[in-house]
Amino acid sequence: MNEFLTHYAFLIIPIVKIAILVFLVLTVDAYLTWIERKVIAHIQARWGPHRTGPHGLLQPLADGVKFIFKEDPLPASVDKVAYFLAPFITLMLALTSLAVIPFGPQHFKVFGYETGISIAEVNISLLVLFAITALSVYGVALAGWASNSKYSLLGGLRSSAQMVSYELALTLSVVGVLLIAGDFSLRTIVVQQGVKGNGLFSWNIFPQIIGFVCFFIAAIAETNRVPFDLPEAESELVAGFHTEYASMKFAMFFIAEYTSMITVSCLATILFFGGWLSPFPASWTLTQYLPSVLLIPFGLWVIFDGIRYENMFGRLVLPVVGAVMAAIGFGLIVFPVVNDAIQGIFWFLAKVFAFLFVYIWMRGTLPRFRYDQLMSFGWKFLLPVSIANVVLTSVVILWRMH
Amino acid sequence: MTAPLVIFFVLAAVAVFGAISLIVQKHPIHSALSLILVMVALAGLYLLMGAEFVAAVQIIVYGGAIMVLFIFVIMLLNAGEEERTNFSRLAMYAGVPLAVAMTGLIAAAIVGSNAAMPARTPETLTSTRQLSTLLFQEFVYPFELTSFLILVAILGAIVLAQREN
């Protein structure tokens, strides 16, 4: 048994990692919808999901059950191949793009197989992400066309034209980071930002602020989120390219959208914000206890809130959740080995969630672009600014070399 | 039956299946989807040969831009299924076996000529740095010419897209 595992470790370890990652990402997707609804609700001075479970925490579960039990109609005159293929391609590409993202700095050896905290260690991981972004246009175009309805076709064509236009700005805005790092590999880009040990000030955001702004705007357009969500907004064109899709296939589009949001946030943190590096300089070792310092008061607050919750279920569940959080916080102080291992992933997740919060905040605040404004913004403003950023970065690098 | 050989046969089978599906399908959109499948399979083969940058460029440019253009044009022109053909029966019953036989002959000649091919070197990755050094030092003149070519293509497309006044 042991020898079988060692011989086939190159297959079994990635499969185990894929299973863990897909499970985690789907859970995060589901609770991202909960966070989105709560945050937008509080921006709009209301409560959001509140009844299903304490603080609406079981709402994603209810949504999942609804998606499973709802009727999945097949309109009569659709092109069956393209109709079934479109949500499948979109979801597959969105989940595949998570395979090359490095989540933490550790390398460990399992059964003689050397691996890091990412599913695939590729030399060109950034290019793989761009390739997957380029292919995801097909899901939208085919969905719009296969539905055999005017609204869907127009919405699909608009959305794919938007994605193709902003893809150029996305790719070019990252070239500045590539010039500084000198390699396509995302792991190298993060490591190079941490070489000097200055913490916050050696991240790529400071040399590349223009690149970051271009990248973030183009990324929002790529994932079809507000303010660029004209093709799929509920009040425009009925619902755009996913009008004719119901329960499970619509759920696939939905999950794919949130997963690509997560991927783009991970990419923004890796490229511009130092990935898993701590914002504090490496010499400030007390900041290693920050996870515990955050977890313990939050756990105690959840216990306190849960004891006085309105219904019985909340009064049972919330104190338990709070106690678990506080226990994890204490455990991190007591076992420094676990604390060291968890530093990289903690900072990475904190930054990713900060970006997701900004995404959700923008959805609650900003109005939508009109389609011609959107296209002219992409081609006439964002693309020239990205190119100017590349030229400026290369001039500065050449000047510094002399 | 080493792992690279198995991967090669799987990807080659996918590529040939996609190419045959391109011929057999009646609707141009299904042909376009088959061609995309062929291109992705070829990108996999480039990865197997260690040409990682070329594989990424193949998917980004060919699969993500050129084929998107094809699909837009098919959707815009509302290309329907091909009509029933008044195809010559002789061409089908005599031509296809002859074509298969000729392909088999060429295949036998190629595979049997191992003496003409250099011995296989172990797969090494071609780094992007090597490619870019070559591209910007030895091949810089063709590189600048292709940028000129793309400019001409853009101008041509704009002229063609103008409406008649």
Next chain:
Amino acid sequence: MVPTSYYVLLSAILFGLGIVTFVFKRNIITIFMGIELMLNAVNLAFVAFSQSFGKPDGEVFVLFVIIVAAAEAAVGLGIIILTARNRKSLNVERVDLLKL
């Protein structure tokens, strides 16, 4: 290790299938896709030989072929759109105004 001749054989098969598409189909867009298939087959042969000789020169040429194919697709599809609008059909046998 996969022998180079296997790659060249696959390239020849794909090229032949591209020619079959080019000759036997009547929709102009499908014919154009046959041309793209032929270009891809040639790219495969280039990369196979580049790997076989150990030099990256073949891969640089593949980049050029991809760029030229992109430019050709842009202009070619523009011409196809105009022709389709003028002749109201995508069938190449209908574009026969110059025939005797």
